[in-house]
Amino acid sequence: MSPENRIDVPVEILENISDVFISIDPNFRVTYINKLAEEFSGREKRNIIGKTFLEAFPQTQNNVFHEVYFQLVNKKEFTEREKFEFEAVFDEPPLKNWYTVRVFSSKNGFNIFFQDITSRKTAELELKESEEKYRSLIETIPDSTERERQWSNLISNLPGMVYHCLNDNKWTMTFISHQCKEITGYDPSEIINNDIKAYNDLIFEEDREHVWSTVQNALEKSEPYETTYRIVTRQNEIKWVWERGVGVEDENGELSLEGFIEDINDQKLAEEALKESEEKYRALFESDPNYTILLGLDGYLLDVNPAATMITGLSKKELVGKHFIDLTIFPEEELVSHREIFSHFVTGKTIAPYESRIYDYNGKIRWIEIKQSPIRIHGEITHVLLICSDITQRKKAENKIKESLKEKEVLLQEIHHRVKNNMQIVSSLLNLQKQYVDEEETVNILMESQNRVKSMAMIHEKLYQSHNLTSINIFDYVQSLVKDLFASYSTPASQITPIIEIDNVNLNIETAVPCGLIINELVSNSLKYAFPQGRGGKIILSLKLRGKYYELIISDNGIGFPEDLDFKNTESLGLQLVNSLVGQINGEIELNRSQGAMFKIIFSKLTYKERI
Structure with a gap:
């Protein structure tokens, strides 16, 4: 996979890489696994998420990985290794698989990559155990053609390229297997004896010093060497490779190198994409002015951003690992509703943003609007992201508006009341006037006028008696x-x-x-x-x-x-x-x-x- 084909969405990458991927939280419970991890465990994802790592993957016990795991559990100082190997034992059917493991700290626990190297490891062990046997066997074969065929068969099934080279600054190859073409784009004959290209020229320029020092340091200690680095292929594609080898001396005491090189580009790009995505997320998370909190489905805090620590006056250490109900930031009378809303949300129900109160670092009440956002992997909710916007100033403004409206309502009621009273006075005056008039026509005119005034006064009476001062039933x-x-x-x-x-x-x-x-x-x-x-x-x-x-x-x-x-x-x-x-x-x-x-x-x- 070339860099330009990198997928930015981590889940898509993790589901398509050729490695087992497992994510665990600070409590060492499994929060996510990819499809290959399901196959690795022999169980479905729903039966693994939430369990402790050793409960979920018992085959990782009694080996190197087990030691590293307990370093993490016991919170001992843990230095991330570039990688290490361990042997996993599976009971059904009885078999052993070898894995290369990379462990990385993440924002809410650890990410673990398991690369199945069983075929390579088997080949290496078989090659090592039988090297002398094959060498003596082949050397007894008088026919050099047959000897060459035997060596060719031996290396043709390996998942990378086997080489023999000089310990010089060009890494001059004297032998390189046919897998060279697939990995580098060059035919072995073009690399051997630096005919067209020296192998050192294939190594990415920034990585050459690292490769040289790694190999020379191992040779000085008479130890095998192992390293990862980038090469530039014939197609001008940058590709990650893993190399392991050992120094050998010929009968004249001349030191040369024999080893194995494997293409690990897909795995490396997946790791880089995941790291890049996490860095982007971390930057957004840390710089968000809203109080942002990451919760597990059990309600325990996995992460908080600086805005959340600042408003609460509690450090990240004091917040992470606690249940949100146990925090002292919510008024007691609101805890029951918070618990109920969260329980509905984790079961998949849609919860509209809602308002709540919290105590700030001074013990004062602040208003927040809470939006609960589910984090889903393959349709299943694995985490809950709480985004809390501070609406204290908005609530104060709303309260001022409500108070102002109430004042205006009282004023309007008083106006309608006074208008009605004034019209009642006019109606009463008309009624008194009728008593001093004898003509029937005049009396009728006064009564009709009185009724008209009453009809209008009644509207103002209904308005000031109504909760709605703008309309009447x-x-x-x-x-x-x-x-x-x-x-x-x-x-x-x-x-x-x-x-x-x-x-x-x-x-x-x-x-x-x-x-x-x-x-x-x-x-x-x-x-x-x-x-x-x-x-x-x-x-x-x-x-x-x-x-x-x-x-x-x-x-x-x-x-x-x-x-x-x-x-x-x-x-x-x-x-x-x-x-x-x-x-x-x-x-x-x-x-x-x-x-x-x-x-x-x-x-x-x-x-x-x-x-x-």
Whole structure:
């Protein structure tokens, strides 16, 4: 895999690499494994996540890895090794596999790579154990062609290239196996004796000193050498390789090298991509101004960012490893709800952002908005990321707005109350004036005026009594209005029956006042003229919402409206007022004279317009 084909999403990389990958948390419980790790354990992922490492992978006991593991558990000083090998024993069927292991510290535990090197290790051990046997055997073969065939068969099944080279600054190859072509892109004949290319020239320039010093230090101690480095292939591709070898002396005491080189590019790129991704995540995590906390599914804190430690006044060490319920940052009365919300979330339920309070480092209450984000691997939630935004200033602003609104509501209630009282005074004055007038027509005019004032005063009364100071429930209002009108005209309900059919409609004051006056005029008109000489009947008042518009119908089954009277062009003050008010609410009015009188008005709710 070339660098440009690197995948930035760690999970995709980890699922496609040729290594076993296992991630463990600070409590040494398994938090993630890839598919090869499932095969390695012989169990499904759901039966492994959450278990301790040794419970999940018993085959790693009684070997080098076991020693390293206990260094971590006992919190001894642990120096990351480039890699080490161990032998794992599997019971069913009985077999032994060899693995190269790399252990890396991570933000919330350790990441472990297991590379299966059984075939290589087997080949190495077999080669080492039988080297003398093969050498003596082959040397007894008089036919050099047969001897060459035997050596060729031996190395052809190895997963990398075998070489013999001089210990010079060019690493001059005297022998290199055919796998050279696959790994480097060069034919062995082009590398041998530096014919086209010296092997040292293939080594990435920045890595040459490292390779040289590693090999020479091992030779000085008469030990095998092992190293990883980069080469540049014929296709100009940078590739990671692993090399292991040993110094050998010929009969003249001349020192040369024999060894094995393997392509580990995919594994190395996966490690680098994971490290790069983690560094990006760490940078974002650490610089986030929100209080960010990583939780395990058991509710224990695995990581916190600097913002979280700063606001709580607790160090990272004091926070990580504790259950979020055991922290002293939440008010006691909110702990139960936090526990309930978290339990719902880890089972896969969607939880909307919610507000909570915490104590800061000074013991003062701060408001936060908590967003819980699941971290999923293959559809399964493995961790929970809490992102807590400080909304203290927003809450203070909201409280100020609420207080201001409350003050305005009280003020508005007082205004409506005073307007209603003033109108009541006007109504009372009109009522007193009636007592000093003898003419019936004048008395009627004063009573009609009094009813009009009452209809408007009643709206202001309903408004200041309502929780909503901008609109009133029209049904309650109309019932009270009609009841007052029947009382004004001394009309018993046994003679004329009021029938009110109104939807659950709320009208603002802009619309309610003209509607109230229209109802007052048309109902008054029916009470005065539709039922002469004690005649009985019905007055029906209906208000329905029809889409975007309202339909108001006021009808009676009395003697009917005079045929020769044009209600839109009349000297009657009441009807003139009705037509004017219908225009005010952008409505249309029509009269049906077929059965008594039926006025139908279609109108829309008015919106507030600023007065000058």
